[in-house]
Amino acid sequence: MSEAQPVLRLEGIVKTFPGVRALDGVDFSVFPGEVHALMGENGAGKSTLMKVLAGMYQPNEGRIIIDRKPVVMRNPIEAKQNGIILIHQELSLAEQMTVAENVFLGELPRRRWGFVDWKVLEERVGSILAKLNCDFGPRTNVGSLSIAKKQMVEIARALTHQAKVVVFDEPTASLTDAEKVVLFDIINDLKSDGVSIVYISHRMEEIFTISDRITVLRDGSYRGTLVAVDTTEDEVTQLMIGRSLDYSRNIEQGEIGDITLEVDGLSCGRLYSDVSFSVRAGEVVGFYGLVGAGRTEIAETLFGLREPTSGTIRLDGEAVSIGSPADAIANGISLVPESRKEQGLVLGMNCRDNITLPQVDDMTAGPFVSNGAEIAIYDMYRDRLDIKAPSWRSEVGNLSGGNQQKIVIGKWLAMKPRVLIVDEPTRGIDVGSKAEIHSLIRELAHSGYAVIVISSEMPEILRVSDRVIAMYQGRIMREFTADEVNEDNLVQAISGIGNGKAA
Ligand SMILES: Nc1ncnc2c1ncn2[C@@H]1O[C@H](COP(=O)(O)OP(=O)(O)OP(=O)(O)O)[C@@H](O)[C@H]1O
Ligand SMILES: [Mg+2]
Incomplete structure (x- = not known):
């Protein structure tokens, strides 16, 4: 790779917003066919740098050089024409339009007299979707697709335009493990076709699985570029946050009080069945399992978003019926939802x-x-x-x-709240703040809250929980105390091999 010329070079990029210097003279270069990870704390400037590259923002200073020629890209369409495709952190498809329309958004192939050539369009998109093994067609409405499938539409867009550089901004945040495998296969295919990938993620394992080089930003400045096989997670973390992380177990053991929440024989159609557990004041109970194990659905039931088909919920020993989130809040139950974008913010x-x-x-x-x-x-x-x-x-x-x-x-x-439920609390959060949020969760419990943490990240569950409940296909397979639980027995329990009190 040493003799190769970079396909892309960003030089001295400065971007300011009112009150913020988001990028302070950043250099960044990408070789043909490499996967280049971009890392940094929340707010370090990763998405902004990529939006500059994709023509969405104009830099205040600096140059973009593609194939050794300086270019100015005034909008995403010009960026696309230069071979740059950005797959957004917040997917940005037109929900009411079809897949094919989205793929060609802004530059539909035209016949003479300016009519859109739908036939050509659908054929081209159809063959690309087939190549990606998609189970939907060019005429499907984008609004009806899952997040993973929407991402496939964005990838189809990249393939249609013969991209030189495809940027993925936190693509796996909402993907299941299986969907992640598909994504990594596609990235490897693109790579072997000579396409370069810029990959943004806060998940170290992913970074070390697929990237060749890692560039770190901090507070809008370039901190350095590391070769993945020659570096360590700790070195990357040091560059990102200026210190190493203390991963020692963070159990600030408070006084465990009476049972605050008790769930008995709770079922909800096919989503989960016969779920019983309790959470005491001062305790963190972790729910671990694969995506689809029913954890989020239980949380939604406790928060009044789903009606259980049977079972009881007791708070401080009294049966309650929670018909709506307002009921839940009135009863002192809060849920930090998994998809915060839709459910949490204005x-x-x-x-x-x-x-x-x-x-x-x-x-x-x-x-x-x-x-x-x-x-x-x-x-x-x-x-x-x-x-x-x-x-x-x-x-x-x-x-x-x-x-x-x-x-x-x-x-x-x-x-x-008295009962706080957090679903995937650190998704999209950088490693430094992750540790902060973990100690905050411990502290909340310490001060008397009953806390439920749902997470797909095993280290997170092991770090914060006093007890761990392992779920598999809608059932509780095993319950562990903090002393009993380890990576091995937890993996066993959530794959349905558990030998505990499997129902
Ligand atoms: N349109 C905007 N208007 C004002 N400020 C902005 C805008 N876009 C980004 N910023 C600011 O620029 C800085 C960098 O944000 P950016 O989104 O690039 O961070 P990031 O590295 O992608 O972080 P994360 O990991 O949280 O996604 C932040 O301080 C952010 O608040
Ligand atoms: Mg970002």
């Missing part, structure tokens, strides 16, 4: 209001909401969660992906 609203809005009612003793009190609450969560935003007035929609997630977590914490 993007056009500022940071403070997103965190404090749900409790404005409590604070409005008279006709005025106490502005000072709200800002104080926001400040506290900003510090605890290390939220990077220019001010409480900043619109949440302008924050980086990970910082938006921290706002949602803050919002639910601010409600001071």
Whole structure:
């Protein structure tokens, strides 16, 4: 690779937003056929750099050089014409249009007199979808597709345009393990066709599985480029956050109190059945299992989003019926949902209001909401969660992906629930803040909350839980104490090989 010329070079890229210097003279280059990972804390500037590359933002300073020629790309279509395709962190397809229309968005193939040639279009898209083993066709409406399939549509877009560089911005955040395998196969195929990949992710295992080189950004500055086979997770973390992480078990054992939440024989159609467990005040119970094991559905039932078909839920010993999220909140149950984008935030609203809005009612003793009190609450969560935003007035929609997630977590914490359920709490969150969120979860339990953590990341479950419940296909297979649980018995239990109290 040493004698090869980079297909792409970014030189001295500066990008500012009001109050933020998002990129401060970043250099970045990509060789043909390499997978180049881009890493950095939440808000480091990764997505912004890629949006500059994809013509969505114009840099204040700096040059973009493609195949040794400086180029100016004024919009995503010009970037596409230069062989650059960006697959967004927040997928950006037109939901009401068909797959084929989305693939050619903005540049439909035309016949004479300017008519769109639908036949050609659908044939071309159809053959690419077939190549990707997609089980949907060019005429399918994008709105009806799952996230993984929408991602396939974006990939089809890249293939149709003979991309030189395809950028994936946190592509696996919402994919199942099986879908991830498909994605990695596609990336390897692209690579062997000489296409370069820029891959953004906070998941170290993925980075070390597929990337050739790793470039690290920090606070909008270039920190260095490492060769994957010659470096370690620790070295990358050091570059990203300026220190190593202490992965020692983070069990700040508080006093475990009485049972707060008790679930008995809960079932919900085919989603899960005969689920019984309890959570005490001061305790963190981790739910581990494969995607589809029923964990999220149980959380949704406890939060009033799904009606159980049988079973009882007791709070402090009393049976409750939770018909809606409002009921759940009134009973002191909060859920930090898995898909925070849809369920948690008002993007056009500022940071403070997103965190404090749900409790404005409590604070409005008279006709005025106490502005000072709200800002104080926001400040506290900003510090605890290390939220990077220019001010409480900043619109949440302008924050980086990970910082938006921290706002949602803050919002639910601010409600001071008795039972807090967090579903995949650190998805999309950088390694440093991840450790912070883990200690915050421990601390919440310590101060008397009953906490349920659902996660697909085993290290996370092992680090935060006092007890671990392993689920497989809608059933609880085993329950472990923190002393009993380890990677081996947990893997066994969630693959259905468990020998415990399998139902
Ligand atoms: N459109 C915008 N308006 C104002 N500020 C912005 C805008 N886009 C990004 N920023 C700011 O620029 C900085 C870099 O954000 P960016 O989204 O590039 O981070 P990131 O590295 O992708 O983080 P994450 O891992 O959380 O996705 C952040 O401080 C963010 O708030
Ligand atoms: Mg980002």
